[in-house]
Amino acid sequence: MAQIIGIPKGTRDFNPDQMIKRNFLFDTIKTVFQQYGYLPIETPAMENLSTLMGKYGEEGDKLLFKVLNSGNYLSKVKPDMIGEESLGKITTQISEKGLRYDLTVPFARFVVQHRNDLTFPFKRYQIQPVWRADKPQKGRYREFFQCDVDVIGSHSLLNEVELVRMIDDVFKQLNIEIVVKLNNRKILSGIAQTIDQPEMLTDLTTAMDKLDKIGSEKVYEELIQKGFSRENIKQLEPIMNLGGDNQNKLDLLQQLIGHTADGSLGITEMKTVLQHLSSLNIKAKVELDQSLARGLNYYTGAIIEVKSKDAAIGSICGGGRYDDLTSIFGLSGMSGVGVSFGADRIYDVMEELDLFPENVHHSTQVLLVNFGEEEVKHSLLLLEIIQQAGIRAELYPDSDKLKKQMKYADQKGIPLVLLVGEEEIKSGSYNLKHMKTGLQENVTIEQLIKIINISL
RNA sequence: GUGGGUGUAGCUCAGUUGGUUAGAGUACCAGAUUGUGAUUCUGGGUGUCGUGGGUUCAAAUCCCAUCAUCCACCCCA
Numbered sequence A: 001m002a003q004i005i006g007i008p009k010g011t012r013d014f015n016p017d018q019m020i021k022r023n024f025l026f027d028t029i030k031t032v033f034q035q036y037g038y039l040p041i042e043t044p045a046m047e048n049l050s051t052l053m054g055k056y057g058e059e060g061d062k063l064l065f066k067v068l069n070s071g072n073y074l075s076k077v078k079p080d081m082i083g084e085e086s087l088g089k090i091t092t093q094i095s096e097k098g099l100r101y102d103l104t105v106p107f108a109r110f111v112v113q114h115r116n117d118l119t120f121p122f123k124r125y126q127i128q129p130v131w132r133a134d135k136p137q138k139g140r141y142r143e144f145f146q147c148d149v150d151v152i153g154s155h156s157l158l159n160e161v162e163l164v165r166m167i168d169d170v171f172k173q174l175n176i177e178i179v180v181k182l183n184n185r186k187i188l189s190g191i192a193q194t195i196d197q198p199e200m201l202t203d204l205t206t207a208m209d210k211l212d213k214i215g216s217e218k219v220y221e222e223l224i225q226k227g228f229s230r231e232n233i234k235q236l237e238p239i240m241n242l243g244g245d246n247q248n249k250l251d252l253l254q255q256l257i258g259h260t261a262d263g264s265l266g267i268t269e270m271k272t273v274l275q276h277l278s279s280l281n282i283k284a285k286v287e288l289d290q291s292l293a294r295g296l297n298y299y300t301g302a303i304i305e306v307k308s309k310d311a312a313i314g315s316i317c318g319g320g321r322y323d324d325l326t327s328i329f330g331l332s333g334m335s336g337v338g339v340s341f342g343a344d345r346i347y348d349v350m351e352e353l354d355l356f357p358e359n360v361h362h363s364t365q366v367l368l369v370n371f372g373e374e375e376v377k378h379s380l381l382l383l384e385i386i387q388q389a390g391i392r393a394e395l396y397p398d399s400d401k402l403k404k405q406m407k408y409a410d411q412k413g414i415p416l417v418l419l420v421g422e423e424e425i426k427s428g429s430y431n432l433k434h435m436k437t438g439l440q441e442n443v444t445i446e447q448l449i450k451i452i453n454i455s456l
Numbered sequence B: 001g002u003g004g005g006u007g008u009a010g011c012u013c014a015g016u017u018g019g020u021u022a023g024a025g026u027a028c029c030a031g032a033u034u035g036u037g038a039u040u041c042u043g044g045g046u047g048u049c050g051u052g053g054g055u056u057c058a059a060a061u062c063c064c065a066u067c068a069u070c071c072a073c074c075c076c077a
Helices: A016-035 A057-062 A084-094 A104-113 A158-174 A185-194 A198-208 A211-225 A230-240 A246-257 A261-278 A325-329 A343-352 A373-388 A402-412 A422-427 A445-455
Strands: A046-048 A097-099 A122-131 A143-152 A178-184 A285-288 A302-308 A315-322 A336-342 A366-368 A393-395 A416-419 A430-434 A440-443
Touching (some): A016 A343, A046 A104, A104 A122, A104 A143, A104 A325, A104 A336, A143 A158, A158 A261, A158 A302, A158 A315, A158 A336, A185 A198, A185 A230, A185 A261, A246 A285, A261 A285, A336 A343, A366 A373, A373 A393, A416 A445
Parallel strands (some): A178 A285, A366 A393, A366 A416
Antiparallel strands (some): A122 A143, A416 A430, A430 A440
16 A cells, blocks of 8 residues: 555554553663662753764764754755765754754763752663664664663762662563673773774774674674784784683783783773672673673773573663763763663563563453443443542443443453443442453442452 | 665455456454344455556566665664
8 A cells, every 4th residue: 555644764653552561661660760769850852963963973973863943944055065075064054953862962961061950979860762863674763762871970880780780670570581791991992902903992892892793703804804913813812712701701801901001990890890799689690791892982981781682682771881971061070870771672572572461451440331321420420439449440432332332341451341221220239241251240339349459 | 875575455465377357364344132342153345456657469467767664784772
């Protein structure tokens, strides 16, 4: 059929069934955030483009949705500006706002702007949609929700420990088996220094990051293509091939990159975090992964990534420490660390593994059948009593055929139907139908309330 | 931005070497049943074969273009 109506590529509608599950997910995450003392904030869907541009690298700038200026947005564009090369120039002339790309940069802006009103260390959570003009594919949408939790204004590594605890809590409650991968930007730069390529840190790390996916040989190929020497690769090999448990890896790293200032510092930080975690009751597997880099280059310390053990969908949660993020907006010395839960991907994982609990549906518990004008008068009174007893109830709005009203209850998954007809009103004893069993019984309104409360 | 797959009923899909009126399951609607849903039985097709063009006596089928969607790469949640 020809698509006359629709929604933009990579966006989605959510029907009630999906929303109930999504809310369950958000509620679970939110409750954990609150349990650890994080406070909610929200920021606008749009930010000034100047706030967003240049924060996510060249690639990120391309993926920003830009909003056209109001009014005659072409007024500042001269005909001779039109051409491929001045595209960026024209963009800044016709657009000064953009949709947020993540929640971290707006948060940094928020902190700088409201620094005098905030108590530091400031612990905040933020659950809102973000937009990226990416090409959609599996697990990748153009509009998706992030659930960010950050603490800013504290250098303590206890924050990193806390984040891992929260990650563990959330996924424990959602019944998703995960691996938490940890690395440290300082370890990565120690590696770059060790192989004598400190300037090529970004090229090195983005290639190393693919180790899991494409294997070491392909990583080396890519590195050589980017200008690394055979000698570099040779030095890199033992680092890439680290094995054993976390302690083992730490010892080896100490030997291999411990002589560099950054490397030594990174190892110490990693040790501290892992030691704390090992003494706690963490269910998830926590794994040091020296190849973990992640794209965002504002990380300065810990790097965190969470993967589902049972579903291949990429990372479902990630983050790290950033020392200088607010300095772009004029506030330095404000270190922060946080992670972002990818709600849409977590949803997909739970859907794939069938992990949503049965009882997340909060639909109507009892439907009152509409038998006509006279009966409705009485039904409304009953409805009031039932609802005030804390029961989710509704009266069918039209006096349609009973068949149709029954079907409505069936399709909406309403377990009980109360028939309030002439006879019942006279006797004060109503015909209650249990949709699941098909059995019917006569009950008073008090008995009805009791029955529903017991079944809860 | 690069490469590949798929577009037929609300949904999932079948449709032969091009050949008469495009089909199944499911969903939906009506009735069996004017106080009973799901189950059962009976009846009903609700379609611009994504769109535009071309080849042909004849196109859902072959060719070209285009759009949409999915998948992979880059990058990322």
